[in-house]
Amino acid sequence: MKHHSFDQLEPDISVRLSESVQSQSSPVKTNLAVPSPSTTALDLDQRLLDLKQQGLRRRRRVVESPQGPRLITNGRELLSFCSNDYLGLANHPALISAVRNSLEQYGVGSGASAMISGHTAAHAALETRLAGFVGLERALHFSTGYMANMAIIPALVGKDGTVFCDRLNHACIVDGAWLSGAELEVYPHLDMVTLEKRLARCTSPNKMVATDTVFSMDGDIAPIPKLLELCERYNAWLMLDDAHGFGVLGDRGQGSLAHFNVPYSSRIVYMGTLGKAAGVSGAFVAGAENVIEWLLQTAKPYVFSTSCPPMLAAAVMASLEIIGREKWRRERIRELILQLREGVTGLPWQLLHSDTAIQPLIVGDNHIAVRMMQMLEVRGIWVPAIRPPTVPKGTARLRISLSASHTSNDVAQLIDALRVIARMDLDE
Numbered sequence: 001m002k003h004h005s006f007d008q009l010e011p012d013i014s015v016r017l018s019e020s021v022q023s024q025s026s027p028v029k030t031n032l033a034v035p036s037p038s039t040t041a042l043d044l045d046q047r048l049l050d051l052k053q054q055g056l057r058r059r060r061r062v063v064e065s066p067q068g069p070r071l072i073t074n075g076r077e078l079l080s081f082c083s084n085d086y087l088g089l090a091n092h093p094a095l096i097s098a099v100r101n102s103l104e105q106y107g108v109g110s111g112a113s114a115m116i117s118g119h120t121a122a123h124a125a126l127e128t129r130l131a132g133f134v135g136l137e138r139a140l141h142f143s144t145g146y147m148a149n150m151a152i153i154p155a156l157v158g159k160d161g162t163v164f165c166d167r168l169n170h171a172c173i174v175d176g177a178w179l180s181g182a183e184l185e186v187y188p189h190l191d192m193v194t195l196e197k198r199l200a201r202c203t204s205p206n207k208m209v210a211t212d213t214v215f216s217m218d219g220d221i222a223p224i225p226k227l228l229e230l231c232e233r234y235n236a237w238l239m240l241d242d243a244h245g246f247g248v249l250g251d252r253g254q255g256s257l258a259h260f261n262v263p264y265s266s267r268i269v270y271m272g273t274l275g276k277a278a279g280v281s282g283a284f285v286a287g288a289e290n291v292i293e294w295l296l297q298t299a300k301p302y303v304f305s306t307s308c309p310p311m312l313a314a315a316v317m318a319s320l321e322i323i324g325r326e327k328w329r330r331e332r333i334r335e336l337i338l339q340l341r342e343g344v345t346g347l348p349w350q351l352l353h354s355d356t357a358i359q360p361l362i363v364g365d366n367h368i369a370v371r372m373m374q375m376l377e378v379r380g381i382w383v384p385a386i387r388p389p390t391v392p393k394g395t396a397r398l399r400i401s402l403s404a405s406h407t408s409n410d411v412a413q414l415i416d417a418l419r420v421i422a423r424m425d426l427d428e
């Protein structure tokens with residue numbers, strides 16, 4: 001993979017893609033895909049210590065309750081603003097009952113890849129329903145969104161192609177591009193002028209523009225109509241990762257295509273995840289009939305992996321019913337967004353501009369972000385501190401994620417706690 005664009009990025013804000021970029025002549029490596037430089041067993045301890053000293057050592061917490069606005073961890077209940085369960089469906093009785101019924105019918109495991117014997121009637125029905133839901137010809141169900149992106153890009157773009165990536169794209173789009181062997185062009189976040197210039201000068205026979213629709217750590221939305229116009233003009237695929245738009249955007253939650261009223265185009269390859277607003281797990285790719293058939297025939301992460309348990313497909317079917325029907329869930333999120341944005345005005349930290357459930361409060365320093373997370377936790381509130389390499393250096397943030405299952409009292413509690421913390425000395 002050659003690199004055209006990394007040298008034009010400001011080093012401090014390009015970490016997600018380029019921290020490991022070396023010289024002009026060496027291939028581009030994504031810091032998330034390939035640790036660089038390579039690590040021997042002997043220096044692992046030192047490198048782990050380095051992470052700790054930079055405030056970058058992560059730890060997992062063990063959750064002892066179902067998903068919801070309140071999570072129990074370490075025996076203690078915390079008001080959570082962590083989850084991508086935007087519509088509050090992860091513990092919904094209709095989904096639980098769909099899983100129970102499916103268990104009776106199909107048991108637990110799917111037993112094989114979809115190409116062998118793992119494609120059940122539950123999977124088949126879900127694919128038909130998903131395609132109709134997002135208004136595309138056909139859909140293919142995947143076990144995870146990460147896997148779907150690793151499948152789509154290499155299946156459609158090869159070594160002679162070019163993938164154009166927004167600088168803030170999710171790691172799995174970057175990894176998919178990396179795996180494809182195509183040239184990778186990274187354009188500045190949402191910068192359509194630069195993207196057009198680069199598309200215009202590109203001589204590859206096969207091009208793809210790949211983007212998050214709702215950016216996972218920023219909450220802003222890609223200009224899909226403009227992207228489609230550019231892809232039409234320069235004959236490129238448009239790969240849309242709607243992980244954070246599916247279920248949340250669109251009148252009936254159909255996602256970002258409906259949000260912008262985008263007309264049908266056979267060059268759109270749409271990826272939606274089912275573990276966020278849909279409250280379950282998995283993902284799907286939707287697009288033109290021949291695109292989906294090509295993925296089915298050639299996409300290795302699809303062909304060579306066990307299909308997900310049928311009970312999850314059944315749960316998604318139940319979830320889609322609720323997503324389409326219960327508009328109040330999306331309206332509730334909108335009300336909570338307004339309340340939060342109004343409530344934090346005047347604080348020393350700014351929310352990024354975002355109209356979606358992802359509301360990032362920019363703190364800057366890694367250590368201060370972690371300290372704020374800890375101080376919120378003392379007050380019974382759990383908001384994750386997101387640091388590099390997930391976000392660019394110097395933009396550590398509290399990623400506040402709102403859900404239809406939050407109440408306005410929950411949001412008021414968060415605002416009050418932030419106001420108290422704003423009066424404390426965070427530099428100690």
Ligand SMILES: Cc1ncc(COP(=O)(O)O)c(C=O)c1O
Nearest residue numbers: 144145146170212216241243273
């Ligand atoms: C934009 C985006 N795409 C893809 C994924 C991966 O989806 P999954 O969690 O289903 O692997 C995520 C997960 O956080 C995401 O934020």
